Amino acid sequence: MGAILFSLVSVRGASQKAVRGESTFLSFSQAQSVAELPSSRSGLVPFIGDSMLGYLDAAAGKLYAKPYQERAVIDAWGWITYDRLATNVQLYGTDGKGKALQAFAYPWFKASWRILVRADQMGIARIDEEGRILWEKEFSMPITALDASSFVLAIGLLDGSLYILDTQGKSVFLSQEDFHEVRTVYGVAVSDDGKYVAVLKGLSPQKIETYRRSASSYVKISESSLRPESVLQASMAFAEDDSHVILARGNQLLYYNVKANYIKQIEVSTGATQDGLPEKGGEVQFFALQSPGGATIPVLQVQTTDPSDTSILILKHGLLELVAQGAVSLSGGEAGLAIVYEDGVQFVKGWRP
Amino acid sequence: MKRLLCVSFLFVCLVAPVLGALDFQVPEAVDMSGFGSFLVDQRIATLSGKAFPIDSVYGMVPRSDLVLKSATAGIGAPASGTVVYVQADAPVKTIFSFPSGGTVAILHPESYVSLISGLDARYAIKLAAHPQSAAGRGLVVKKGDMLLGGSGTGPYPQNVFGLRLFDAQNLRWVNPIFLASWVHDRTPPVIRAARLIPSGGTTHIDLSGLAAKDKRITCSQGNYRIYIDAFDTIIPDSSMYSAPYRFLVLLDGKSVIDNSFSAAKCTEGGLSFLENHGPSREAIGADGSYHVGTIALVHGEHDLQVQVSDYVGNTSMLKILIIVP
Incomplete structure (x- = not known):
């Protein structure tokens, strides 16, 4: 346990200031086994790190962790480990009991959705906590983008088609395209309340399109052209308050204001040597993560030449709010914020954006 | 000569209309698994001398790509x-990677x-990240440009690549095997089993397990x-x-079924094979x-002949007399 220094940095402003905040660091070396998890699941925050996964008991301030190899996903009901070749998929409950999942696919979890993405990227299946397939859908094109809220799942395809499915797998919106023009979907983000879906698609011009829920379907309400264009797949995330989307693609970070329909490039400078932040050199890659609340969106920054050199930048309205150097992932919940490092989890109790 | 004629005939009939004037060459490889093979790791497929519960494995479907094992860590643009x-x-x-791994899509x-x-x-x-072309048309690759694989990504092991070809005019994924002129397949497919199942029923009538x-x-x-449970080996001594x-x-001597893995059509329900x-x-x-x-x-005696061919025309055959009382 100890105090942690967070750096609060103005992105574009010349001045940078740092504040101290009290938080708790829970080391993996002192964590309990996940088999010892309390039967009550309330207040448990699932987390996943580079080689450890588990749950944080926010109320008791305890960490339950388990090492894993290859790859994994976790949610409140358990986790799945899998290998790159997608031939060894193992499903675990929170009791730690596992079984093989007969699938040639990668699992993807978000917002109570458990999805298997088929190895050829041309099909998905929704599974329950026991690994049973609830429904499945095959597409004629590879899936290039995927996001979900509790209510809907949005899927973008190589040919530009966009599917929005409800929890039963029924289509609530479909925009079908073909290759007569390049309209590839490079990224998609669904707001937490399912009210908005933002889509990055097309070339010459490349656009961010916003769809709003209307009755039982969605309608396009705006579009905005993007410069510079890129053909690289993007990660996108909505702020919890639906105000904006952060788009991360390679070393590019963009802020898209949904309501005012404008885009700004974010210039993140963590190069200063003050505030405990070592100078960064070379290329980085950014990945947008799920909003922990309010107008904040975390972004994972990975050094291209050294993937073990990571940081999490929490942006608020696109401005740098907090830097967690060395962090690899972040989980948010009502109880607070869990920032996952290589050797443990930093829990910021009662953190509010 | 007869085989060459057969190949030419197949190409003209089945592929030429599909591929138009596309200047496309499947890159040379040391091993290959073809279009329509099961979408599963080859190590599992090679254990399949006995039937395995295909329908219980999510993702076990015919694949729409060619799997190419390269002699090097790169593959030429086709x-x-x-x-x-x-x-x-x-x-x-901690970040989800899409299952196909490092992938490029090229519009031809x-x-x-x-x-x-x-x-x-x-x-x-x-x-x-390569700069866009002056015409604003994106990054142009030329036929034969090397695309690098490294240690393998997605479900593809080191030096193994997947190649898919989509015909956007006719909305189908095309089997590009005829565009691999360097392949010399001399062995016919192996028929492991053939079965009849009455429509609406589940009882199998085995056509292949009978004594001569x-x-x-x-x-x-x-x-x-x-x-029909059958497989082919495209590259001699291949493990794939x-x-x-x-x-x-x-x-009774008349063709009643003539299907091929020439392409997979895009339909509302997904991909249509065979x-x-x-x-x-x-x-x-x-199974x-x-x-x-x-x-x-219908009532009577019928000669049933099942022919299974590879893309060159090498054929295996099964003949049986069916009596319908």
Whole structure:
């Protein structure tokens, strides 16, 4: 346990200031086994790190962790480990009991959705906590983008088609395209309340399109052209308050204001040597993560030449709010914020954006 | 000579109309698994001397790509075109990586799109960061340009790549095997099993497990689905199994089924293989055999002949007398 220094940095402003905040660091070396998890699941925050996964008991301030190899996903009901070749998929409950999942696919979890993405990227299946397939859908094109809220799942395809499915797998919106023009979907983000879906698609011009829920379907309400264009797949995330989307693609970070329909490039400078932040050199890659609340969106920054050199930048309205150097992932919940490092989890109790 | 004529005939009839004037060459490889093979790791496929519960494995469907094992860590671009999409494995495990791994999609003339998977993540990102062309038409690759694989990504092991070809005019994924002129397949497919299943029923009537002197079966009048469990080896001494190319069923000397893995059509329900409805698993039986079509049997004696060919025309055959009392 100890105090942690967070750096609060103005992105574009010349001045940078740092504040101290009290938080708790829970080391993996002192964590309990996940088999010892309390039967009550309330207040448990699932987390996943580079080689450890588990749950944080926010109320008791305890960490339950388990090492894993290859790859994994976790949610409140358990986790799945899998290998790159997608031939060894193992499903675990929170009791730690596992079984093989007969699938040639990668699992993807978000917002109570458990999805298997088929190895050829041309099909998905929704599974329950026991690994049973609830429904499945095959597409004629590879899936290039995927996001979900509790209510809907949005899927973008190589040919530009966009599917929005409800929890039963029924289509609530479909925009079908073909290759007569390049309209590839490079990224998609669904707001937490399912009210908005933002889509990055097309070339010459490349656009961010916003769809709003209307009755039982969605309608396009705006579009905005993007410069510079890129053909690289993007990660996108909505702020919890639906105000904006952060788009991360390679070393590019963009802020898209949904309501005012404008885009700004974010210039993140963590190069200063003050505030405990070592100078960064070379290329980085950014990945947008799920909003922990309010107008904040975390972004994972990975050094291209050294993937073990990571940081999490929490942006608020696109401005740098907090830097967690060395962090690899972040989980948010009502109880607070869990920032996952290589050797443990930093829990910021009662953190509010 | 006869085989060459056969190949030429197949190409003209089945492929030329599909591929138009596309200047496309499947890159040379040391091993290959073909279009229509099961979408599963080859190590599992090679254990399949006995039937395995295909229908219980999600994702066990015919594949729409060629799997190419290269002699090097790179693969040549099969045709010139414009890169329209790049994806790369995430550099850290906490970020979801899409299953096809490092992938580029290239738009070719005449509305063809190829997808090459198994590319190195850093290479793919560099490729995507390449400046756009002066015409604003994106990054142009030329036929033969080397695309780098590194240690393998997605479900593709080191030096193994996936190659898919989409015909956007006709909305189908095309089997590009005829564009691999360097392949010399001399062995016919192996028929492991062939079965009849009455429409609406589940009882199997085995056509292949009979002794030579008893090549006759009796069954009642009706419609029957035919399932064929067969595989082909495209590269000599290959450890990678492939689907056969063509399934021909003759009833009393007349062709009643003539399906091939020339392409997979895009349908509302998904991909349609072997004229089955989408999704693609409709083309596979629970035991891993291919559903090749349906025949109608009426009262009388019938000669049934099942021919399974590879794309060159090498053929294996099964003959049986069917008595419908």
